[in-house]
Amino acid sequence: MIFAGEWLLPVSREPIRRGAVRVAGSRITDVGTLRDLSAKHPTDIIHDQRGCVVAPGLVNAHTHLSLSSLLGLLPPGEFAAWIAKIAGPVQALTHDDFADAAAYGALECLRSGVTIVGDVAYGPEAPAAAADTGVGGVFFWEVLGISADDLPETLSAHDFPAENEACSGRTLCGITPHTPYTSGPELIRAAYDYAQRWGFAFAIHAAESLAEARLLAGGEGPLRQTAERLALGFKAPGTGTIRYLEHIGALRDTIAVHCVHLMPGEAELLAAHARGVVLCPRSNRYLNNGRPSVSILRGAGVRMALGTDSLASNETLDVFAEARELCAIDPALGAERAVRIMTLEGAQVLGVDAEYGSLEPGKHASLISVALADTDDPLGAFVAEGTPAGVRSVISEGIWRMIDGNMAFHTKGIEQRNARVAAKAAQALQAVQ
Ligand SMILES: [Zn+2]
Known part of the structure; x- marks a missing residue:
């Protein structure tokens, strides 16, 4: 698949306007502009994250x-x-x-x-x-x-x-x-x-x-x-x-x-x-x-x-x-x-930079898209305006974990079990106070 955004932040090189990464299995296999990548890989499914900056996880x-x-x-x-x-x-x-x-x-x-x-x-x-x-x-x-x-x-x-x-x-x-x-x-x-x-x-x-x-x-x-x-x-x-x-x-x-x-x-x-x-x-x-x-x-x-x-x-x-x-x-x-x-x-x-931290061919496909207003300064906007609420997609190891702002798996059980532990911790704190 090809994963594209308004900007791509490979981090290891300059930001790419209308940039994209190609993912095969759990790895990144190519990085470039959406135009170039879609021409090179015409049968790939394209996930175009309009209005988003794409960055490493x-x-x-x-x-x-x-x-x-x-x-x-x-x-x-x-x-x-x-x-x-x-x-x-x-x-x-x-x-x-x-x-x-x-x-x-x-x-x-x-x-x-x-x-x-x-x-x-x-x-x-x-x-x-x-x-x-x-x-x-x-x-x-x-x-x-x-x-x-x-x-x-x-x-x-x-x-x-x-x-x-x-x-x-x-x-x-x-x-x-x-x-x-x-x-x-x-x-x-x-x-x-x-x-x-x-x-x-x-x-x-x-x-x-x-x-x-x-x-x-x-x-x-x-x-x-x-x-x-x-x-x-x-x-x-x-x-x-x-x-x-x-x-x-x-x-x-x-x-x-x-x-x-x-x-x-x-x-x-x-x-x-x-x-x-x-x-x-x-x-x-x-x-x-x-x-x-x-x-x-x-x-x-x-x-x-x-x-x-x-x-x-x-x-x-x-x-x-x-x-x-x-x-x-x-x-x-x-x-x-x-x-x-x-x-x-x-x-x-x-010590995990050989596999993670930038968008480069050969590295693991761990990447995110973040909704940001149109900008000529994607690095500045990413820092100044990036928020968890703006995270639209999360892919780790080539697997979708968040799609269009929603988690790709059920989270209710995780949240309920955490609430149970939180109540237990609160009780323990009361007991020592
Ligand atoms: Zn600590």
Whole structure:
């Protein structure tokens, strides 16, 4: 089939007016103008998305789909209080609950034009639920509060694949030791070494809050007790989180999530060693954590992706809104870079750019159409005016997931199961308050 729009944003090259992609099976086989492609492939069915810009499926590089049922449970507020309160409802949920929440989160991803995620998972239920709906990406098993010696057993108890082959294709696996205040240095290093040894991706929440910066600088502040309880062997290094990761040998090829409170020189360390950063500006605002250091990261040449973080600290899984927030923080970023960050650069940070993130022959057919007013500046319009409500079509792996603004599969059961988990989480929160 040929899939065309008013504009095509291949991302790897200039936008194409009346551009189109040809899809055969699950792959893109050709990219060009609608006129050229329909002449070359005269028997192909043409899906012409008039009034729409066609783009790669968006990348939401930091989510917690298993927590999607916690939407609206805690209002915006201070980070340390939020993280203390959220623990109760999370601990009340079972793996079946996480599966139901993740299915709903994946549905919300598709509705927002997202086909690739970097997701923090507690077991195989989130990647399975996401794959069922058509969302792929990298799923990071979260470990925290254990000793380094307990890592292999903990991973195996949560069905982490023993070798990368067991978690390949469009669903890749990774490991994340959560944060420097919930995982001690030996655990972070052990998780990092395990990931490196078997070729798994490695991510960590880093430099998210002022409370974290205070803890690392001098061992003080509202996260001190959490660190004493969970981060076995932690001693305040007197540096920022990024330099701390470098000191313990866990920065090379790492994905650093948040990077709001960077110390001098840390952006350069990220540029030199890390795979990239995932910025979550709306979640940072929700939790009063400040704004990510976008212009400093850009100036240092750091690779960037965008994430929404979980629906427990954000209103929506809307990557368009994150991109607008990013551009508001750093107006010099520009729409072309913002679109890259939403797509190809995001895929590079997750390590899936060989298959996703741009519209090129040979890549997976993961693409969306978004209704936008007629424009001569499709990149600018995509960032400034793109919304989940404007997403008209979603194709992932060559399969239609949304057609003309409607999901291509039944969603009522997914929504009902999520509502059940949401009620359970609300009850658990009441019980601890
Ligand atoms: Zn997070």
